[in-house]
Amino acid sequence: MTESIGNKQLLTVNSRTSGCSAKISAAELNAILSDLPKPICKELIAGITNFEDAAVYKISEELAIVQTIDFFPPILSDPFLFGQVAANNALSDIYAMGAKPIFALNVLSFPTCDYPLDTVKSILKGGLDQMGKAGAILAGGHSIQTPEILYGLAVTGLINPRKVLTNGGARPGDSLLITKPIGTGIALIGLKAESLSAKGQKVLMEVLTTLNDGLLPHLERFPIHAGTDVTGYGLAGHLHEMAKASGLACKLNFSKVPLIPEVSQLANEGLVPAAAYGNRNSFQKWVSFKEGIELAHEDLCFDPQTAGGFLLAVENEKAEECCAALSKTSMTAAIIGSFEEGQAGYVEVYP
Amino acid sequence: MSDDHNVTVDLRGLVCPEPVIRTKKIFENNLIERVEALVDDEVNVQNLSRLARSIKVGFQTKPDGKYHRVVLERSSGGLQPENIVETQPQTSTIKEERNSTVVLITKNTFGEGDQEFSEHLLNIFLQTMYDSGHRPRSILMANTGVKLMGPNSPFAKVLDDFQKAGCDVLACGLCVEYYGLKEIVPKEQITNMFAICEYLDAAGKVITP
Incomplete structure (x- = not known):
């Protein structure tokens, strides 16, 4: 059964979660994966071990393939936009390894009895549009009937194996950079609650649909030691993963973190996605909030991001210059903290 | 109404x-x-x-x-x-000055011997540890060690004292489930093997009574 407004069925009506909020929590995933054997293969240079964004398999000294898959239920009621965002989120995992996407396969489950076929066409068109922007081609896909809509991509990219950007590799003293504002999970709940202003919506849509390819031109020019994109585990969760994989602690200055307008207010009012609480449960052991951090700011640190920006560890002396360069090719760029010697994986959040 | x-x-x-x-x-x-x-x-x-x-x-x-x-x-x-x-989440999970010792309890007794006596001995051990001012970073319980948990356990008071003193008192979720204690162990005190590994890895010293 599908709720409808006039003739237009709401895509999001059956979604109990949205975007990266739909992820199984890190704690649950660890419990699921802990007993399974880990692959041992010297060609696999990035994979499950450090919760990398994508798998990287070395073909030769000069070439590696990068592979990722990402899909989720509708986060927006506009099918074209949902297709764009789902594709963007999947493509981002390829960029997060420093690679360039070359082709993708659609992953689709759709109840053709509940929605007109034009709806699914629009979703796929949105996905194609985003792949076009990325210069990747659609090479096929797989579709099944399910009660809930799901869409995303399996993406393949290429990279020189010596230039892979991983969660690990940050060095003591490195500056921490971010390339998009934070708060998509809370803003999407705000949108659903009709509490997000036109200005807030505009920034939210820009975050969701801007490609993360703005990093690639700078990888060679600047000493970028580690990187990831901010997605389901939220800012604090992904910083923990980076810090842990690098054997360092991380200091975050919350006041420097760019935010989507109104998200602090929305969090204050209790418009916080369930997955933010899941992230809090999974990661709070590794996060210490210093005096002066409000509850809404804590929620924002745990807020699951969809198609979020990059977190980069950049050599301190070059950080300002790198930030200026990134701000020209990305949605925004800001230095928001640093990596330091300390207990590996710990994140300290200062006001 | x-x-x-x-x-x-x-x-x-x-x-x-x-x-x-x-x-x-x-x-x-x-x-x-x-x-x-x-x-x-x-x-x-x-x-x-x-x-x-x-x-x-x-x-x-x-x-x-x-x-x-x-x-x-x-x-x-x-x-x-x-x-x-x-x-309010825990705001002070990391305190530099905090002891980095972890107490790992993998059975509900202190040594092997008469069951009841060995359980009592374990309680005395924890109580003595608390009374002499030792404040470990965490107390982790696994296998029959999770039987220390629960409001009616004779260990409830001392574990509560440790927790109030800022010590993370946590029980292995798999074990809690296996021994049928899911109803009585508070959700926030349930952890998994991943977190246990992290605690042990970061510990300065691990004590297993």
């Missing part, structure tokens, strides 16, 4: 953000003094506590079977949001 000033609502089955939006809308009517809501899970409780804080009304919650009953009240009498301990 609803009248001009009091409203009771059943918000079960509603998907986020609907419970918050509906409760907020009810309070937009200035005549409403008190809203009692039945919600599905902890997430709704947490979100309604944030709403209560932002619209400056009192907040109380208690479990109701598998659901939660939440009361938001305009006038005093309700617990003020500032006092809600459960919405």
